[in-house]
Amino acid sequence: MSGLRARQKADRHRRIIEAAAALFREAGYEGAKIEAIAAQAEVSVGTIYNYYENKGDILGAIVSLEVNEVLNAGRGVVARPPANVGDALDTLVGIYIEHSLHYLSKEMWRQAMAISTQLPDSPFGQAYTALDRSLTEQIRALISRLQELGLVRRDIDGAALGELIFNNMNMMFIEFVKRDEARIPELRAAIRRQNRILVAAIGV
Amino acid sequence: MSGLRARQKADRHRRIIEAAAALFREAGYEGAKIEAIAAQAEVSVGTIYNYYENKGDILGAIVSLEVNEVLNAGRGVVARPPANVGDALDTLVGIYIEHSLHYLSKEMWRQAMAISTQLPDSPFGQAYTALDRSLTEQIRALISRLQELGLVRRDIDGAALGELIFNNMNMMFIEFVKRDEARIPELRAAIRRQNRILVAAIGV
DNA sequence: TTCTAAAATTGAGTCAATTCTGTTTTTATG
């Protein structure tokens, strides 16, 4: 019945996320003190911890928003991929990368990745792993689509190939966010160069 | 030369590392309090921070020891690789993976990886990136060696291939340390399956 | 409307990493 309590809860969630997102961007993850987030969201410190297990989970909620957008954008490519294996992969990778810095700064990505390895069993750690899996799955779906279209050999191990492509891209992205001066075009070019080896191997 | 001061310094370094390694293993990274490490090493908290920028750097020193051993073990394979591309890669990957849990527990690896992404510019962050590069380079050297031996096509982009193989392996290793129940044989099998696609593409 | 149990909020208190400042030890010099 969408009672008062439920509405207030949703509203507090939103205020906390908005306050945190703003402060993470302004002051960086470490620089954004929980007290400051609480003050800006007009709730108490205790309330934040009632909603999120720890500071990392707040960042986690923001990351989920970003990655889900990326996944959505990727669906279009899978549905109607460019009629060329190299271009198809490049287009999908491009969408992932170009969307990735929309809400999250490199510093926020670094923190998010760090937390997800540090606490793999926390809510955020598990959510992050699930997001990675979804991305891998989407790449696998693209390969499957390309096989249907007769652009990729039928005898290719699609699952293994999807993992290979995702893992390489992801590792490149990790290195990318670790260096503030790294630029997107160079990242894309490097991944394209790596994928070229695979494209040669799997094309009909 | 080699005055008292230098000797005491080296000795204190050693004691701190030994105390930390023992406590990290016993109590985990978080569980090993700086005060406890200081007590066991018979120095004060302040002294530890005089030697290491932060707790992560202590772990970093231990990780470096481990990875350098791995690199050393790998040299043998590069010098005399198995006469088959798939086996050669599998042997090198195997050495990396089998040695990896010698001194470091999965939990210690998780922390180390997290810190290296979180603080890429700290002494440890930079060292970790350099170690990754060395491993990538060693894989590239193996490929180069296999090309000399006529086992891999000459027109293959060795640098890109080395990165691809390392990045995939590394990402698989990250997922491996994130799950306590994951086992080494399955990890190796999964990587072998992924590399099979590449082997088919690059063999003469 | 009034009352009660459940749910949610609050903020002072705890804990551990890191910083800071005064003291001690070592080295170099006369």
Next chain:
DNA sequence: CATAAAAACAGAATTGACTCAATTTTAGAA
């Protein structure tokens, strides 16, 4: 040897994430 500068040390103070017991608010029954 004495001594002053430099280096290293010690541990108390600070800081900030997180906890928890007390208080307040809400939902629903009478």
